[in-house]
Amino acid sequence: MINEDIPNLSAFDDESLDKAFAALATQANDDAAALDGPEAVEAFRLEWLGRKQGRLNEVSSRWLKAAPPEAKKPVGERFKTLKELVERLLDQASSAGPTDAALAAEAIDVTLPGTRRLMGAEHPITRTLNELTQIFAALGYSVGVGPEVETDFYNFESMNFPPGHPARDTQDTLVIANQERRPLRDRLLLRTHTSPVQMRTMESQPPPVRIIIPGKVHRNDAADATHSPIFHQVEGLCVDTNITFSDLKGTLDHAMKALFGSSVKTRFFPSFFPFTEPSADVQISCIFCGGKGCRKCKQSGWIELLGCGMVDPAVFAFAAEKQPAYDPKKISGFAFGMGVERIAMMKYGISEIGQFYAGDMRFLGQFV
C-alpha cells in the first residue's frame, strides 16, 4: 500500500528533486499533525521508517540507489534532511505530554492552603534552664554536669548527710535494687539533687571554682499539681579566697532581677542544709502582686524560691581528700540550688506541673 506512494523519478535536476522531496516533507508533517495517541505514533513510525516497507526505505531504493552518479549527492543530501525531519516528528509525537484529561488530574490548585511546617521550639523547662545558665555564664560561671545515677557517697555522704542522718529522709530516694552487698557509700541511686556535682567538680579541679549545674533529679514523691518524681534543678557553686555571705546575697539578688525583672526584691531567711553553714532560704517579692499580698503569695507579698548558704567546712574536707587546696582555713565559698519547674511555672503562669511532661501540643505550641 505504501510503496505505491513513492513513484520513480524521471528527472534528477535540482528543481525536480526539491519538488519531489517537498511533497514528502509536507506529507510527513500532515501525517504527524494528525497523530492522536501512542498507536497512531507507532503506525506513523512503521509507515515512514519501517525497515522493509517504510517510505524512507522506498525513497532510498527508488530515488537514491537509482540516481545517476552525478545526482547521488543532491539526492543524498535531500534524503538526509527528510529523514531527520521524520525522526524529529516522531520524537515530538512520542514525547508529547499527556492528554488534557491527564493534565487536569495532575493539576495543582495554587489557591489551596499549603502544608504547614511546624516550627520547633524550646520546651519551657529547657528555656528556663538555658536562661538561668546564661545569667550565670555572664558572671563568669562555667557549666557543669554530672550523672543522674549517682553513688550514695556523692549524693549524700560527701554533702555532709552521714549514714542514718535524719536529713536524708527529706529527700525520699529511689535506689537501684540488689546492692546490699556493696558498702553503703558505693550503692547506686537516682540523684535527689544536683548538689553531688559540687563535689565532683571540686574533686576534679582546685579552686577557684565558679560553676552552674543544670540537671534532672529524681525523688520518690507522689505527683500532684506542683510535685513530680522527676524534675530539674540548677545548682551553683563559687569557691575562692575571701568569698563572703554578701557575695552570695549580691549574686542571687542580681540573678533574680535578671530572671524576673529589675523591680524584684530578695530577702534571706535562716534555714538548714547539711552542706551549707549558715544556710538560707531566698524569697523574692511576689511577681504577681508586686509585694502587696495576693492569693499566689498567700497574702505575704513574698515567694520562697531557692536554698543557699556558705559551703560547710565538712564539705571542703571531703573535697580536700582529692584536692588539698580546698582547705577551709584558706578558702571559702557559697552554693545555691533551685527548682526549675517552680521558676518556669511562675514565669509562664502554669498551675499544673504535669503540663511540662504531657507532650500536649496545645500546651507546648504556646511557647513557639
Ligand code: DAH
Ligand atoms: N540540694 C538542695 C535540695 O535539693 C537545694 C540546695 C540548697 C542546694 C542549698 C544548694 C544549697 O547548693 O546551698 O533541696
